[in-house]
Amino acid sequence: MNQTATSRVEIYARTARVLHWLTVLLVAVQLPIGFYMAYRGGTLNVWDGLTNALYSGHKVGGVVILLLVLWRLAYRMSRGAPADEPTLAPMQRLVSHLNHWGLYLLLVAVPVAGYIGISLFPALDIYGFKLPGVVAPDQAAAKSVFEIHRLLALALVALIAMHVAAALFHHLVRKDNVLARMLPSLLRR
Numbered sequence: 152m153n154q155t156a157t158s159r160v161e162i163y164a165r166t167a168r169v170l171h172w173l174t175v176l177l178v179a180v181q182l183p184i185g186f187y188m189a190y191r192g193g194t195l196n197v198w199d200g201l202t203n204a205l206y207s208g209h210k211v212g213g214v215v216i217l218l219l220v221l222w223r224l225a226y227r228m229s230r231g232a233p234a235d236e237p238t239l240a241p242m243q244r245l246v247s248h249l250n251h252w253g254l255y256l257l258l259v260a261v262p263v264a265g266y267i268g269i270s271l272f273p274a275l276d277i278y279g280f281k282l283p284g285v286v287a288p289d290q291a292a293a294k295s296v297f298e299i300h301r302l303l304a305l306a307l308v309a310l311i312a313m314h315v316a317a318a319l320f321h322h323l324v325r326k327d328n329v330l331a332r333m334l335p336s337l338l339r340r
């Protein structure tokens with residue numbers, strides 16, 4: 152990992168930073184599309200071209216996120232992460248590590264549950280093409296798996312909220328270099 156010449160703060164390598172911000176962008180689109188399409192299809196029962204396009208887009212986006220996160224995890228496990236920001240208390244280190252690994256876990260579990268759900272339903276169509284199913288169709292099981300997908304997505308929202316609040320707290324209140332580890336242009340020397 153990179154270390155700045157003028158401070159002891161280690162920052163994330165460029166690849167780790169690009170993968171982080173690309174995931175942020177995709178998940179920030181994926182979550183509202185998921186809630187909105189489920190509202191149109193599930194609550195309003197409107198199955199027009201827009202609802203179908205949102206479902207297709209959500210499935211493609213989810214598979215792309217899953218592949219990106221698997222790549223990111225392989226990179227993370229092989230290259231590690233920079234040493235923690237030196238001013239963090241042991242409890243803050245522990246909570247931040249739990250938050251990060253919880254995020255990784257949910258970034259895999261949410262799309263996997265979604266994919267199993269569309270295989271069980273089955274709802275494997277995306278823009279007229281068919282994705283490969285991974286389990287035999289079973290409508291009742293699909294309902295439970297989609298509920299799990301929804302609950303895991305809500306847990307992901309909760310962890311992201313904690314994560315973003317902590318990043319902003321460090322930058323705006325504690326005025327340390329935690330956020331700068333992912334956005335080096337913000338480094339305070």
Ligand code: HEM
Nearest residue numbers: 181185186189210213214216261262265266269297301304
């Ligand atoms: C990180 C990736 C993903 C996130 C954050 C995500 C998030 C969501 C959210 C928030 C909902 C709305 C839940 C509700 O209000 O009922 C949803 C629904 C849905 N997702 Fe995903 N999803 C992801 C990946 C996937 C993947 C990979 C697939 C399938 C290939 C998928 C298929 C679906 C389907 C079919 C629904 C509608 C379920 C229903 O109508 O009950 N999702 N998703």
Ligand code: HEM
Nearest residue numbers: 174175178179227232251254255311315318329330332333
């Ligand atoms: C979809 C939203 C997000 C997800 C899923 C996410 C996920 C992650 C994960 C998994 C890590 C751990 C990296 C590692 O050590 O391998 C991380 C680190 C980090 N993220 Fe995010 N992140 C999100 C949004 C944000 C936002 C909006 C900010 C800034 C406001 C941010 C700032 C940071 C910082 C500063 C770190 C490094 C923390 C440290 O090591 O001290 N993240 N993020």
